[in-house]
Amino acid sequence: VSGTEVELGKVDFEKLIEPLVAKTIQCCKNALNDSQLTANDIEEVIMVGGSTRVPIVKQSVSDFFGKKIHDELNPDEVVALGAAVQADILAGNNKDFLLLDITPLSLGIETMGGLMDVLIPRNSKIPTKAARQYTTQKDGQPGMRISVYQGERDLVRDNRKLAEFNLSGIPGMPAGLPKVEVSFLINADGILNVRARELRSSVEQSIEVKPQYGLTDKEVEKMLMDSIANAKEDMQLRALTEVQTEAKQLIETTERFMQKNNSFLTDKEKQLTLDAIKELNGVMQSGDKDIIHQKVEALNEISRPYAERLMDAAIGKAMSGKNIKDTI
Template identity: 65%
Template sequence: MAKVSINLATGSLQKEDIIVGIDLGTTNSLVAFINPDKDPQVINDTGKGLLVPSIIHFGKSGEITVGNEAKQYLITDPSSTIFSVKRLLGRSYHDIENYKDFFSYKVIDDNTESLVKIAVGDKFYSPVELSSLILKELKERAEHALKTPVSRAVITVPAYFNDSQRQATRDAGKLAGLDVLRIVNEPTSASLAYGIGLKPDETKTIAVYDLGGGTFDVSILQIQNGIFEVLATNGNTFLGGDDFDKAIVDYWIEQNQLNRNEVAADKELSQGLRLKAEEAKKALTTQNLFNDMLESIPCAITKIKFEELIAAKVQETITCCQNALKDAKLSTSDIDEVIMVGGSTRTPFVKNSVASFFNKPVHDQINPDQVVALGAAIQADILAGNRSDILLLDVTPLSLGIETMGGLMDIIIPRNAKVPTKAGRQYTTSVDGQVNMKISVYQGERDLIKENRKLAEFDLKGIPAMPAGLPKVDINFLLNADGILTVQAIELRSGVKQEVEVKPTYGLSDDEVERMLIDSITHAKDDVSQRMLIEARTEGEQMVYTAERFIEKNSQFLSDKEIVETQDLITALKDTLLTGSKDDILAKVDALNNFTRPFAERVMDEAINKAMKGKSL
């Protein structure tokens, strides 16, 4: 089994603990470990199955169900059943508004760039909280199966995940009681499962084709001296095996001359047809004909017909492969290996199409549902120092970040990042006409800066006076091989720049590092609760400021009644900001936002009419 035997700060021998590898998927999630025979193995807890559906149901009495047991509620209680939460991690509403109809639950539109929230009844949840429930279920399954506590993990994410999405995944792990040692790209993990990239002198360029239930992505990776570099990614977040099932269902509806609207309205029938289509799809991987009945409806389809139905969708994935190669400035002849990931790659037509495009056999020997989790377990084993043939680069012992509104810590370089490293993020002002910005640098794992260690503080002066939100300030962290951190802040519009150097590890003993890590796990739940309350208050304060300014500037477009009602809602929000809970504040923000949205649209229409007056198109 993968065991930690190194001190996190120094690399010296210290204590043993199991590390697991987790594939946190859009449709299904898995957890794996290195067994006593030194082989990676997916955990099957008490026969519940290897795959844990990434589904969460909130019952009327507050009970929470995760996994297989939650699936039934997708039909019977859709508004309280959360699925595909991975799509929402680290996203704002603007990021996902084009496919909001995909979700059967309520995703809050607060008309800002803040991260999305999900409303279930009178409670509001962040994607981090929801993902943590899936991770907690995986953790409990692992502990039950391995008969030992599990507190450390490697978690995989798509190669295209940005910093915000990666940090959200880390936060979800922490909230689930896991110390997330590393976030690993899914294609990198799949490569490791096949042993590609484990040899230090190996140089290869590989393509990882990942077709899951609801998403598709292809990654082109270059592996050199054990380092994986993502050259290009491409894909479609709404293309997968579900589309194959839908094509079969549509075919059966047409063949049996069923009324589409009636089928859609009958949730039991539509779900029954979807499940039967899934059964047919699986059967056609090994046989030429599927023939069955659903009640009195004949459900038959040949392999040839099935391949004809899905050809266009498969071609879409091939087009993505072409685009990824183009972005990487490579051709198919430059690709040394092709790895298949995701349950939908079991379909022979998919496999043959990919092999034909790349003009070489594909790697599909390892179960495509499990390959990412197995690779994550190997990565965990490497981090544990159990692989003498792998050289581990120096890593940062604690996260590095800055203070943001409300005294919160925003991590820029996460713990266990390889050294040397650089990372950055863009910020803006919170007050109109703000010309200075105080940048406070902290080290630690807690959500509140008061619980972390302050490293440095400096002022970025001379920011041009602009409305709040307009200045763009890039803050970059550069940590060199000697452990010296350079923090640079630059306002992009004016070029104003300031930087400071600091040594993060100076004056920190191994015991202090260890204590800070343990505290972060122990207080994770309280920290996240406090963070969410502070974020809700900050959002509420910004909503009050925006609404008051809107009335002040546009009162001529509003009736007296509308102004009075808006001011009543503002007062209610202000009162709640003082003593209300996170859910109370967000409910008031939502109410004010929904009430004032038509006014903003009206003002916009007036402005357009005024601008277009006397002009012809």
């Protein structure tokens, strides 16, 4: 070091690299968890890279998997050998093996409140497909924006935006009635096709995306590490955002109900409802999901009796003059 000869004993060396070896073992644990396997399911453990020649690395990996490691191949050439095997398979010369690719990061869309709704989780085998149904937020909503994201965080602002398109031409219907199916399809080339289709009217729009375009291995690793480091905070933010979204929807629904059925409510019911809405609005930005949830339940308790009363009246009117046997 700096022209001075220094001797480092095996014991001291192993002590210095112990944190790095522990990190390697943690990566092995994560890989098993992601693939839903145990160490007993692994048949061979092949060592890759020059550092795997270090005795303590070999011993630690062998102890973790509970079996003798495969170190007969040159660890500096293993990756190249694997690439050659894959090239042989892709060329159609080797039909005895099938190597499956996976998605390194989750793929999903943005939902109310800026939340990430995952359709294809990370580590899904390619090719793969998934679909989910969504609906509109407002009465007569003519279109829906589909924003596609990639990443592991609960809020889309912390993930990578891949694409965005509008599904327009949705027939005018009450909020919640349209059924929009969003489907993701990743083909063998890793190209993602996103399709949105309103099932009642067959209105449809689609787009093609290359999820891995412009994304380096380091960026993928950083996104994964960020998701682990912020997991607790993200869960809390998701829970808060979900209850805020529920509160906002409830307020809008209740106000529309009151406008449409104003004469059906008593003055006391109107005042109680307005007070409950005011209280709920007052705590919306408090950051306390439990208080918001309490106020949501309070508004529900006030509005439920007259909503049920109106429903009973509507049913009674529809059944007026009819024989019960005719409706069975």
